[in-house]
Amino acid sequence: EAGVAQSPRYKIIEKRQSVAFWCNPISGHATLYWYQQILGQGPKLLIQFQNNGVVDDSQLPKDRFSAERLKGVDSTLKIQPAKLEDSAVYLCASSLLTSGGTDTQYFGPGTRLTVL
């Protein structure tokens, strides 16, 4: 079974530029997540999609971050304009939604963003 795919793996941009990340979840997984992992910290949830609808975006900085999952499969996360503090690894995860809430999230390899 193919895992969660992400691209690019690395990205270096200057502050105030824009950047986009792409994620393809595990086939059949209706739930997709984007996380931000700053160096030395655990991942922090940015947004959760269920199919193509947003379930939770309470921690997404909406003034500069946006995400979409138009067809309920692939997703893109965009930052515009980027700030120095956005330097981090952006992780995508997917899961099957279980009624008991015991879902396991499967993570992609991440995109390492460096903002100069």
Place this chain on the structure above:
Amino acid sequence: GNSVTQMEGPVTLSEEAFLTINCTYTATGYPSLFWYVQYPGEGLQLLLKATKADDKGSNKGFEATYRKETTSFHLEKGSVQVSDSAVYFCALGISSGSARQLTFGSGTQLTVLP
């Protein structure tokens, strides 16, 4: 709010040594508990999980028991190998309808020397 506190690293052990990485949590409701591992250059992988009090999760020789009375989920392994060198993350999961809030600790770097 929900939070996870992990033993600070880095931890350096010799091969075949006993490993414990402490994890305690604060949560509203009834969380599921997870240990994820991140090998160098790779993404997070689920190592084990427990979904209710007194459950024991186990995988690849690692074990952790969900202790509600001490709000803990310590990770243990009886004999570590060089290949266990990685960053280990404790996490708690809270569900509300279709929302899944996974809160991670800050991670513990483990290095195992031959």
